[in-house]
Amino acid sequence: MIINFALTEEQKMVQKMAKDFAENEIAPYIDQDEENHYWRREIFDKMAEFGFFGFCIDEEYGGNSMGWLEGALVIEQVSKVHTSWRMAFNMQDWGTALTIQKFGAEEQKKHYIPKFVSGEYVGSFAMTEADVGSDVAAMKCRAEDKGDYYLLNGHKMWITNGTVCDHGLLYVKTDKDAGAKGITCFIMDYSLPGIERNAIKNKVGLWASDTAEIVFENVRVPKELILGNVGQGFNICMQQLNGTRLGCSAGSLGLSGACLEASIRYANERSQFGKPIGKYQLIQQQIAEMKMEHAALEYMVYKAAWLKDQGLPNQMETSMSKLFGAKAAVHAANECMKLHGSFGYSNEYPCGRFLRDCKQFETLEGTSNMHTQIVANAALGYSPNRV
Known part of the structure; x- marks a missing residue:
């Protein structure tokens, strides 16, 4: 081969x-x-x-x-x-x-x-609620069939582009007793009356990314905004996530690379006891670990993307890249901060931003716990490795 x-x-x-x-x-x-x-x-x-x-x-x-x-x-x-x-x-x-x-x-x-x-429309997708994250089927935001329209009530939390989006995918319950089969996806129009959007500013990281809580109160949603079929929302959501998770993985690869390059640059510039700190074995160990994890992540991300391009099963590989990407980015950001010493703790260098931003990868697009479960179940044969 x-x-x-x-x-x-x-x-x-x-x-x-x-x-x-x-x-x-x-x-x-x-x-x-x-x-x-x-x-x-x-x-x-x-x-x-x-x-x-x-x-x-x-x-x-x-x-x-x-x-x-x-x-x-x-x-x-x-x-x-x-x-x-x-x-x-x-x-x-x-x-x-x-x-x-x-x-x-x-x-x-x-x-x-x-x-x-x-870019004429600024987009978003909304599934998370204040007390609903990994258990998507437990969402409470509800749209009731009123004949000519759906009456929408509830709220969504941690929605990226939440205050700036024009339209986006919105996942809600249209049958509160049907579990996952009771979820429907709408192509939501955020100009409809009854929508309140509140920016979330007290985030640890991603400070240049818009995030919001969205409240819906008696919003009349036209039926032509339904995506797919009524009750198909959970399946649509899971397929969507298998795509957006690759975007998350590629993002962690970028941040991991930024941490690695910043650490190498500083290790060659900073001198102690008459020589660059990069000459010391413990610093070299930090660099070597970051380099190996970055290289492994690069392979995982590119392979998952290649499998998707070929139309081959990739759910396990996508989750592997997402799970390992979170670990690699967090480790790289932490090592980058330590390697820079006191300067890493200042705003003169980007270490603080790296450390703030890396933690997103353990949560967004599915927590690390959820991706561990996806990978394990596929590896053990308990669930198929889907396209």
Whole structure:
């Protein structure tokens, strides 16, 4: 068997384009946007102009004719510069546009997908509630069938782009007694009356990513906003998550790489006892561990993306990359902080931001506990490794 690990020339160009974009368009605003907890619309618009929201989307709906691996390469480079901005890909592309492409009626595809890809619509997806996280089937936000419309009441929590989104996927209970089979997905219109959105500012990290609590009070939702069929929402949600989890994995790869590069640079610049600290064995051990974990994560992320591009079973591999990505990013950020000593604890270096942002990967898109269960059940044969 021949295994070729080389990127194609086109993939290298995409990778470099994303790297240059992140360094030129995102990096200059990091300090300002972190300090102000500010989501910058002009960066979002430029990402759309560069075609960043069109991966895996058919060209007839505005897609860029590229797939999962190319998307992962771009997310990695963006996250490496500022991890907050890796969130945009899932909100626009793999979380909203791609899910509508898979499950939507043709008129929904033609209307919504081009607008998410172009950035005309700012997207989101909402499933989490204040007391409902991993147990998606236990959600309480409810929409009652009133004949011509659904009457929506309840709230959602920790919703990325929650205060800035125009439209997005909303998962709610339409049959409170049917468990997972009672969930329906709507392509929610956030201009409808009865919606209150409150920004969440007291987050540990992701300070340049918008996050909100959304409250729905007697919101009349037109039936044409249903995605797929009534009661199909849980299946739609699980398939969506298997895509957005790769975006999370690629983001952890970017942050892991940022920590590694910052640590190597500092180890060569900082001298103690007459030589660079990189010459000392314990510092070398830190660098070596970070390097090995980053390389292993790179393989996992790229393999999961490749499997998706081939249409092969990938749920286990995607969860493996998500689970290991969280461990690698947290470990790399912690080691980076320690290696920088007192300077790591100051805002002169990005170590604090790395450490704040890394913890997201243990929670978002499924907790590490949930991904451990997914990997173990697939490995043991208790559940299939789905496409």
